[in-house]
Amino acid sequence: MKSDSKPDVCVVGLGYIGLPTAAVIARAGCKVLGLDVSQNVVDTINRGEIHIEEVDLDGLVQGVVSRGLLSAATEIAPADVFVIAVPTPFDKDHAPDISYVLAAGRSVAAVLKAGDVVILESTSPVGTTDQLRDLIAELRPDLKIPGKTRDIPDVSIAYCPERVLPGRILEELTNNDRSIGGITPRCARKALAFYKRFVRGECVTTDARSAEMTKLVENAYRDVNIAFANELSMVADRMGLDVWEVIRLANRHPRVNILTPGPGVGGHCIAVDPWFIVHGAPEETPLIRTARGVNDHKMSHVIAKAEALVEANPEAKVACLGLAFKANIDDFRESPARFVTSRLARKFGSRIHVVEPYAAQLPIEFTDTGAVQIDIDDALETCEILIVLVDHDVFRVVPLAERAEKLVYDTRGIWPDQPRVVREEEARLALTA
Numbered sequence: 517m518k519s520d521s522k523p524d525v526c527v528v529g530l531g532y533i534g535l536p537t538a539a540v541i542a543r544a545g546c547k548v549l550g551l552d553v554s555q556n557v558v559d560t561i562n563r564g565e566i567h568i569e570e571v572d573l574d575g576l577v578q579g580v581v582s583r584g585l586l587s588a589a590t591e592i593a594p595a596d597v598f599v600i601a602v603p604t605p606f607d608k609d610h611a612p613d614i615s616y617v618l619a620a621g622r623s624v625a626a627v628l629k630a631g632d633v634v635i636l637e638s639t640s641p642v643g644t645t646d647q648l649r650d651l652i653a654e655l656r657p658d659l660k661i662p663g664k665t666r667d668i669p670d671v672s673i674a675y676c677p678e679r680v681l682p683g684r685i686l687e688e689l690t691n692n693d694r695s696i697g698g699i700t701p702r703c704a705r706k707a708l709a710f711y712k713r714f715v716r717g718e719c720v721t722t723d724a725r726s727a728e729m730t731k732l733v734e735n736a737y738r739d740v741n742i743a744f745a746n747e748l749s750m751v752a753d754r755m756g757l758d759v760w761e762v763i764r765l766a767n768r769h770p771r772v773n774i775l776t777p778g779p780g781v782g783g784h785c786i787a788v789d790p791w792f793i794v795h796g797a798p799e800e801t802p803l804i805r806t807a808r809g810v811n812d813h814k815m816s817h818v819i820a821k822a823e824a825l826v827e828a829n830p831e832a833k834v835a836c837l838g839l840a841f842k843a844n845i846d847d848f849r850e851s852p853a854r855f856v857t858s859r860l861a862r863k864f865g866s867r868i869h870v871v872e873p874y875a876a877q878l879p880i881e882f883t884d885t886g887a888v889q890i891d892i893d894d895a896l897e898t899c900e901i902l903i904v905l906v907d908h909d910v911f912r913v914v915p916l917a918e919r920a921e922k923l924v925y926d927t928r929g930i931w932p933d934q935p936r937v938v939r940e941e942e943a944r945l946a947l948t949a
Contacts, residue, residue: 522546523596523710528620530557530588532568532784532847533637533678534601536685539573541599542580544714549595550588551623561588569846569874570685594627597710601637601678603784604644610791612641621648625655630670633706637678639731639785641792645675645724649699662699674698674707675724677731682783682845693717697727735789736804741775742786743807746814749777753821760929779905779927780815780852782841787811787850815852818927819859822903825925826864832923835895836860838906839872839879846874853905854879860903861887871895873910896922904928 522545527538530552542548552558560567564581566574580586602616617638624634634652636645646663652673653661662669675697680688694711696719698704704721711719722730745763752759763774781787790808794801826834841851848854858881861868865886870878878889892910895902896918904911907928916933924934 521713524594525549525597525599526551526592526595526624527599527601528592528623529600529602529616529638530561531601531603532570532682533680533685534599535561535566535568535577536570536573536680536689537599537601537637537678538586539576539580540686540689540714542585543576546585546597546713548580548586549593550586551590551592552588553590555590558588558590561586571683572686576686592623592627594629596631597633597635598624598628599635599637600624600648604638604640604788605784606788606791606795611795612792614640614644614647617644617648618651621651622655625652628652628656628659628671630659633672633674633703633710635673635707635710636675639677639735639789639792640675640728642725642728642732642796644728645673645697645699649673662703669700669702672698672703672706673724674703675727676707676711677727679731679734682842682847690715691717694719695722695727695730696720697722697724697730699724729793732789732793735786736793736807739781739786739790739811740803740807742777742781743810745775745777746780747810748774750814750817753817760932776929777814777927778852779818779856781811782849782851782853783847784849787841815855818852818856818905822856822860822925823863825901825903825923826860826867829901829923832867832900833869833898834860834864834867834901834903835869835871835890835899837871837892837895837902837904837911838908839870840874840906840908843907844874844909848875848879854881856903856905857887858882858885861885869895869899871911872906873908901925904930 525541525546525548527534527548528551530550538548538550557567564578566577600620602620605613607613636648649661649663653664659670660667662673676694679692694715696704696707708719708721749759752762766772766774790804794805836857839848839851839854839857841847857870861882862885868887869890870887871890871892901923904926907930912930
């Protein structure tokens with residue numbers, strides 16, 4: 517790394533984490549090259565524009581691009597610090613796929629020089645940073661690689677996962693604590709020095725494997741707690757109870773804090789990361805595996821309830837409110853709302869109207885279903901059934917007067933004053949009447 521206070525940085529992957537990270541690093545005064553496989557993404561960023569929705573990101577990117585601190589390309593170039601932020605999906609058997617990480621490692625290895633720092637930020641199964649290190653060692657035998665030499669290594673390799681909330685990414689990239697795991701303690705210290713340039717939160721050093729496991733544990737913990745809330749909501753449906761009232765009262769206990777249920781769990785983190793732990797220790801993870809099953813099953817539960825309601829009212833038009841995996845973002849990855857709505861669209865066709873203010877058009881799975889996209893005003897004027905799947909602010913503020921006469925299935929509990937919230941028993945009775 518250069519001896520001055522502003523190293524050149526290359527961020528590999530310009531998605532929901534990579535682009536905000538690159539912009540925040542550039543704001544700190546470092547010259548940043550963003551690398552992406554999509555020419556459209558590269559061209560968009562080089563115009564000072566963005567291809568994702570995130571609060572305040574557009575102004576930040578425009579500013580750092582105009583100042584010459586951030587640029588994008590499809591070809592890698594030498595730098596002092598390389599930050600890898602590429603996807604880590606899983607296959608049909610829930611086995612993690614780190615091929616994108618290894619492909620990024622090959623690109624970095626081609627331009628690596630003595631003194632450089634390589635940091636993996638992608639959420640990864642335990643041992644991925646070691647595999648990245650081994651790949652670099654294989655491709656660059658001319659460099660002394662940490663953990664592979666008894667001499668002082670030429671480069672440093674570390675793992676530092678992000679822990680941010682969509683909609684607050686810029687704030688949390690700066691203010692949240694970071695766990696920095698090095699292949700060696702020296703690697704961790706080198707990475708620590710880099711993060712302290714733009715992170716106000718506490719940066720704690722550890723080994724790479726512990727840092728990898730920490731990120732997985734954080735999201736598995738949340739998944740297990742959400743599963744309890746979702747299972748409770750299904751129990752409440754069976755018993756004819758208002759789960760929101762039960763949770764509100766239970767949370768008055770000083771040591772109880774039940775989360776809010778929903779139509780499932782989405783996003784690229786909570787719905788994915790627990791499987792990395794299960795895959796690494798299948799015999800020791802019955803609780804984590806069960807939680808994943810509960811949260812996935814909640815989608816089927818919601819579909820069954822929604823289908824019963826729609827079938828019980830064959831002349832009614834239906835508005836499904838939301839496709840994103842959480843409120844006020846345009847991220848539809850692993851979204852239960854998207855899954856539920858597409859299933860309803862395939863079954864009920866043109867009766868289904870989709871309201872998603874963060875989508876310019878419906879995703880590909882809605883092609884040829886007959887479902888149409890409308891806005892919330894049209895939905896309130898023309899649809900008799902409202903199915904709330906995402907708690908976007910624009911849905912929350914709909915007053916009771918505009919929905920009092922609607923049949924509502926509210927999976928998010930955003931309208932506690934709704935007089936006609938449909939529960940499973942009510943839908944069943946309507947269907948058999």
